[in-house]
Amino acid sequence: MIRFEQVSKTYPGGHRALEKVSFHLQKGEMAFLTGHSGAGKSTLLKLISMIERPSIGNVFINDKSLNLITPQQVPYARRDIGMIFQNHRLLQEHTVFDNVALPLVIEGYSQGEIAKRVHAALDKVGLLDKAKCYPKILSGGEQQRVGIARAVVNKPPLLLADEPTGNLDPELSKDIIKVFEQFNDVGVSVLIATHDLGLIARMKYRTLTLKQGRMINDGLSMTEEMGS
């Protein structure tokens, strides 16, 4: 689903964020991406979401090289990637319904179809009764679930999450990861960037570890390897 081939990224000014990173996330696979702050997690996600372009190397999604996607095609390509952010990035002056509906409105769905899909997405994250609320009256965990509903509402085959549990306590974090697992169960590929090693340890998913821009571990979680 996601394939990196010898990808390096150097920012203007000479900061080398990624160096010769290669990995392959299979279709329908769920994996964690971890590493200290500044190890290159964000850069890696930015390359997948085409916010940044690689300096050297190739990033493939579904065997299509992102280098071949023109700036005009980027919006259409992003519609196939559901993105979840640490601070959820909800529009505070719009209702939960409108927030979740945004990707569908952008794609030009009819009102009826939008209502159907938004309700289905909110139902999956267990917030159907909060559709008419404004985000600020929701708890942190609920806001994050609205963010997930927005990411999955147009049924993308790939989910990217950047520190989705960063602001949540362990119990809520587990709930959020469970929501991701539900989507993974129906065939959605999921890549979660996090530095919450405790969470990773409990989950037993493939873990990609970055350190100073290099991929130093591509396998099961570090703690597990150390234990064996």
Next chain:
Amino acid sequence: MSVLFNSEQSGASQSKISGFQRFIYFWINNFRQIITSLGEIWRTPVASTMTILVMGLSLTLPATLHIIVKNVQSINVEWDSASEISLFLNEGLSEQQISSAVRRISAYDEVAELQYISKQDAIEEFKNLSGFGQALKYLENNPLPASFIVTPTADFRSPSAAKELLAKLEKEREVDFGKLDIDWLTRLNAIVNMLQESVITVAVLLLVSVVLIIGNTIRLSIISRREEIEVMKLVGATEGFIQRPFVYTGIWYGLMGGFIAFIVVNLVIWWMQSALGDISGLYMSDFELQGLSLAEFGWLMLIASLLGFSGAYWSVHRHIKEIEPSLD
């Protein structure tokens, strides 16, 4: 529409809508954005009102100048057609010669009316108008010539036709020379032309400033909605989708500003009408100040909305591209 996946793989592309439906939805979406952008103006009432007022007043000045030029031109047309020809007669003509000349010239197809002013009439009129009455007593004889005042028929009142008629009349035996007083008309024309030129200059300057004002207002609106724009870009909104509401807002500003200008211009006309009432009573009883016609109102609105559009378009193209989404 999917770029990365073919339709079976991408959930987003499932139960896809047909091209025709897509076309319909495009227009429904546009209509929705037009209404939303109107709501956007409503949401920031103070700033929007300021922009609309500045725009309206900026448009009022060129519109008012246009009205003035239009009215002066209409005066011009009325006076133009009333041109008279003065024919001064040779000295020492007998009564008979004069009356035969009157008959001959009155018989011209081009002449509507002929008035004879004798030497005696001329000196009387001069005494009354000039105030040199006393001084004239010292003159031994009357230096003023007798004259005809010829009014051409309607077809021969234009400056060029009147000039031709003058040349023809000057060939008459009794006529010393003739005079067609159109100098003041040429002068008035020059003044009107200058006014028109200044209207264009002032209009261009003000219209440029209107574009800048709209552009700046839209820029502020873009900055205040930066977060929303970033999120829209992250979930796959095209530049056009993000830009359109701002452009529509600009057009709304234009239309509202144009309407303000229309109201203010009418107030100015109404106010000037009463002031002009006295003057027109003195000069021409039938003078009526012309306001904006329906077509001119249409043009005003069209120009105003075009200005709003260009200001917004310019701003949107500069500033929305600059906003790059980030992950946090």
